[in-house]
Amino acid sequence: MAEQIVAVPERVMVVAAHPDDAEMGCAATIATWVRAGAQAFYLITTNGDKGTDELEITPEELAPIRDKEARAAAAAVGVSEVQILPNRDGELFYTYEFRGQVVYWVRKWRPTVVFTHDPSVMFSEFGINHADHRATGAAAIDAVYPFARGPWQYPEHLAEGLQPHKVDEMFFWGSGQPDAWIDVSDGIDLKIAALKCHVSQFSDPERTGTGSRERAERVGKEYGVPYAETFRHLAFRRPRP
């Protein structure tokens, strides 16, 4: 039986590969927690410039559109700050440098809780888990533990005035083994509003919104609430009371 998460963290950071992944993954939880007083931060690890099947639109044209959509979507759920790393869609690899970019923002924003892709998933209910999702999830896990903690890891951040940081908990979306659920009834409308900001990604945003709502409703039914999101949960320290 999955555990219900009720405590609202002070600061929550989302590490997502593409400009619309946070909306798909955890936006109802983020919206719910922001309404309850949390501060939220989005780190998007690619600019999503190749996220189209259209030949008429070039990556150079698409990147600024997706930037705007991501910022509108984050604003819809009340995110305080969005950073989009200048990595290109589909060109993301787990490297020392890329992991360091994630460590930098963990040290900068000092979140209590981090959300990201479950990098252990190769095949999901939606098909093959994108290579950028796997690279991002893996780098985010390792950034949290141990690299953001160790003062000799990426010491150039400390020279800049940042300090090592310990995150308390992580949550992974898209997991084959979710073991935690959150009542998102207060945030579902804002999640749908955020999803619909990604106009370039959906031929029918209304249908995508309805599908997303129905999914959260199905999950909620399992736990006796109107809407819920589920995650795989990892606590580095004793869970918050």
Ligand SMILES: [Zn+2]
């Ligand atoms: Zn994605």
